[in-house]
Amino acid sequence: MEEIRPGVWVVYGENRGRFPFAHSLYLKGEQRVLIDTGAGRGLQQLVGKVDRVYLSHYHRDHLAGNSLFAGVPFSVHPLDEPGIASEEGFYRLTGLKGMGQQYWDTLGHKGFSATCAAERHGEGDRIDLGGLTLQVIHAPGHTPGHCVFLVEECELLFTVDIDLSPFGPWYGNESSDLVQFTESVQRLRSMKAGLVVTSHGRPVVEDIDGKLERYGAVIEERHELIYGLLRQRAMTLEQLIDLKPIYRRHPEPVPVYRFFEGMMVKKHLAVLQSRKAVECTGEEQLYQAR
Ligand SMILES: [Zn+2]
Ligand SMILES: [Zn+2]
Numbered sequence: 365m366e367e368i369r370p371g372v373w374v375v376y377g378e379n380r381g382r383f384p385f386a387h388s389l390y391l392k393g394e395q396r397v398l399i400d401t402g403a404g405r406g407l408q409q410l411v412g413k414v415d416r417v418y419l420s421h422y423h424r425d426h427l428a429g430n431s432l433f434a435g436v437p438f439s440v441h442p443l444d445e446p447g448i449a450s451e452e453g454f455y456r457l458t459g460l461k462g463m464g465q466q467y468w469d470t471l472g473h474k475g476f477s478a479t480c481a482a483e484r485h486g487e488g489d490r491i492d493l494g495g496l497t498l499q500v501i502h503a504p505g506h507t508p509g510h511c512v513f514l515v516e517e518c519e520l521l522f523t524v525d526i527d528l529s530p531f532g533p534w535y536g537n538e539s540s541d542l543v544q545f546t547e548s549v550q551r552l553r554s555m556k557a558g559l560v561v562t563s564h565g566r567p568v569v570e571d572i573d574g575k576l577e578r579y580g581a582v583i584e585e586r587h588e589l590i591y592g593l594l595r596q597r598a599m600t601l602e603q604l605i606d607l608k609p610i611y612r613r614h615p616e617p618v619p620v621y622r623f624f625e626g627m628m629v630k631k632h633l634a635v636l637q638s639r640k641a642v643e644c645t646g647e648e649q650l651y652q653a654r
Contacts, residue, residue, distance in 0.1 A: 394494025
């Protein structure tokens with residue numbers, strides 16, 4: 365791990381923090397706090413040195429190491445709590461309905477293991493760690509309870525899965541919300557952070573606002589891409605998914621990625637319909653540009 369600012373460490377996830385791993389943030393004031401447990405091996409050294417664990421959201425790549433910190437109080441946003449408390453809640457929030465269970469197992473997550481988070485955090489919480497102050501910012505869209513964290517003393521913003529990746533925003537769960545995602549990116553831009561740490565990439569110090577802007581703009585580009593496809597010909601949702609406008613290719617397990625693609629495309633279609641740019645007609649549910 366790297367002490368990126370005094371008292372603040374990034375615990376880099378295995379495989380450079382790529383899914384199914386994610387970087388964690390460790391803060392050491394008088395109180396010692398860990399945000400997320402998906403970094404893999406790097407977390408071993410923190411066992412016994414954590415007073416509280418904050419989970420940024422319910423995705424498994426962020427909480428795979430929860431069992432290492434058994435006995436430590438866990439905190440989660442109430443809207444994401446069902447996704448960690450039970451397998452039924454996880455499948456309800458994702459919409460996966462049991463799909464991909466074998467896949468999760470092969471990722472080393474060994475099936476669903478419930479976490480009992482006794483504590484809750486949310487928008488506006490300011491946590492005094494003694495020497496460091498942690499602010500919770502509710503930034504939904506990726507998941508309903510997705511939170512990011514500001515370390516006030518060093519203007520460090522841990523943006524979690526607003527991850528500035530070239531892929532762009534991800535909102536492939538039933539409970540994800542593309543409009544909220546856009547609003548959350550705008551909100552982070554207004555915060556003028558001096559250092560951004562994300563869950564899956566390298567820390568960012570330069571051109572933070574430009575990078576957030578380009579990342580957020582991907583959503584509008586996808587709207588235009590899907591609209592452009594529907595201008596060429598009317599299509600059903602399944603036909604649109606076949607064209608893979610979001611992912612371009614679907615790795616194994618294909619049904620899971622096809623599901624994510626469909627979820628994201630559906631959210632774009634809903635916005636395009638609300639803008640009266642696209643309509644859905646007929647019994648065969650054909651989408652067409654107006
Ligand atoms: Zn996530
Ligand atoms: Zn993630």
